[in-house]
Amino acid sequence: EVQLVESGGGLVQPGGSLRLSCAASGFTFSRYAMTWVRQAPGKGLEWVSTINSNSDNTYYRASVKGRFTISRDNAKNTLYLELNNLKTEDTGMYVCAKKRVGGFWDGAFIPSNWELGQGTQVTVSS
Numbered sequence: 001e002v003q004l005v006e007s008g009g010g011l012v013q014p015g016g017s018l019r020l021s022c023a024a025s026g027f028t029f030s031r032y033a034m035t036w037v038r039q040a041p042g043k044g045l046e047w048v049s050t051i052n053s054n055s056d057n058t059y060y061r062a063s064v065k066g067r068f069t070i071s072r073d074n075a076k077n078t079l080y081l082e083l084n085n086l087k088t089e090d091t092g093m094y095v096c097a098k099k100r101v102g103g104f105w106d107g108a109f110i111p112s113n114w115e116l117g118q119g120t121q122v123t124v125s126s
Helices: none
Strands: 003-007 010-012 018-025 034-039 045-051 058-060 068-073 078-083 092-099 114-116 120-124
Touching (some): 003 092, 018 034, 018 120, 034 068, 034 078, 045 068, 045 078, 045 092, 078 092
Antiparallel strands (some): 003 018, 018 078, 034 092, 068 078, 092 114, 092 120
């Protein structure tokens, strides 16, 4: 059974930083692309970033590029997202996702192609 357990969220002031983690189990972590998505209150899922299975390529939505960094440790079965220079519009539930098939990003986040965790809340407020 695939399990994805996120941690590291919290309340932070604008300009602050957080590091999110996603502990994965129940599958061979190193074989799959991994993604972070977020959901703001009252809104739908929004793709944030993806990393290929071997970390050779990373992808970001425009609004977080240069502020967020996705990484993974295949030896520890863990996915990370470092969030810097946070803005109020970054507030939301951050969820990690495992691609159902394959190790590479194919250019679009289609929810049915991914298995999602429960998420960790990030609130950016002064």
